[in-house]
Structures are given as structure tokens and as C-alpha cells.
Amino acid sequence: MTIAGAFWVGVLAARRLRDWGEGRRAIEDGHAPLMLATGNGTAPDDARTRRIRALVADRLRQDRGRPVTAPMARVQAGPEAEPVDLELATLRQGDVVAIDCGDPEIDGDYIVDGMVLLREGGQTTVVAVMQDAGRRAWLVGPPGSPDWYLVQPRTGHGLSGEPPRNITRDRGSFSLQRRGQASAACTGLHDRPELPRVATYLYTGGGRDVLWLERWDHEVLLGEGKAIDATAVSFLPGS
Secondary structure, rough: HHHHHHHHHHHHHHHHHHHHHHHHHHHHHHOOOOOOOOOOOOOOOOHHHHHHHHHHHHHHHHHHHOOOOOOOOOOOOOOOOOOOOOOHHOOOOOEEEEOOOOOOOEEEEEEEEEEEEEOOOOOOEEEEEEEEEEEEEEEOOOOOOOOOEEEEEOOOOOOOOOOOOOEEEEOOOEEEEEEEEEEEEEEEEOOOOOOOOOEEEEEEOOOOOEEEEEOOEEEEEEEEEEEEEEEEEEEEEEO
């Protein structure tokens, strides 16, 4: 037993001296000892980590360079209100339509009472029903058009049924330029019958004089006024 024990003690001592010698030679040769394996038996994939980090950095650069767009929203005016980009088609009751074309009969700050959207084929025509200190007016036209029509509603015109091709008013004679049939959607105080469709008529006279007619079944509405440049019209959100 004594001899066997001494034998195994000698074997273990020899192995320790061997391991110590290999480690020392590795240090003297300038080589680092081998890395221990991870728990799953594989070394960390540094290349994959670097690739993922590069992709994330590239995505962040793309997002940083992309313009931020927010959905269109109407914000009431106030000290910290965000700007609202209003257009003819986005007006609502209470908004302000400012007209400055150098004609005192037309110029003014109108309050929108109601809106009429007329859809014919692929085109939409807007009728903004407005008032300014008792003056009532309709701003008529397709969004994006360079010219719109500002007309005042007239009663007692005596028109009924299908309007004629020529109409004589105090300001002269007007000839029919265009007529159509449109689907109608009305909001606010629009002074129109609650009907889904309407016939529309545009008449032109001397200069920039125009007539705008709407035939709702047997009822005919007439607006008389002028064509104006869209650049003379600006919009402000209602407070």
C-alpha cells in the first residue's frame, strides 16, 4: 500500500510540473493561453455581433435623415397653437376666409357658416357658405384651381326648372359655359335642401362677371358675382 501510494503521488506531481512548464513556455513565447469554451461549447461570434451593430447604426442614420411627417390635424388658435395648413377643401364652420383683391364690393374677412362638397366624376367643387357683417357670399371652385368665384346669393330671380342658356341680369347678359350633375354632401348652415344630388350651372358675362346656379330638384339657387384669383384668398382657422 505504501509503495502504491507513493507511485500515484509521483504521477500527479509530474503532471503538475508538465502543465506549469507548458504554461510558462507559452508566456515566454508571447502566446496567450487558449480561451475556455463557453457554457454551450462555442466561442462568442464577434463577427455576427459587429454585423448586427452595423445594421442598427445604419438604420438609425436612415431614420435620422428621413423627414418626420405627422398626420394632418386641426388645432385651435392659441398662444402655443401649431400652424394649420388650411385649404379650400379643408375649411370648416367658424374658419375665416380673407379676401383682398382690391375690390371693396368683394374684399372682407368672411366667417364660414357651412360647406357644400360637390363630386362629379373625378372632380370636386367646393362651395363655402360665408358671411361678413351681414354680407352673405359663396366661394365656389375646385381646390387647386387658379381662379375661384365669389358670388352673393340672390332671391327673387324667377328661375325654376331647367335654366335657359342665356340669363339677363341688371349687370348684363350671361351665357351658359358649363353644366353638370354632382353628388352633394353638405355640413353646417348651408341653406340647401337635404338632397343627395344637384345640377350645377356656370354662366359668364362681361369681364369677370359670373353667375353660379344650383338646381336642387325644383328649387333653383342663384349666386351673382365675379371670378377672382385664388392668390387673393387666404384662410385662417377659427378660434
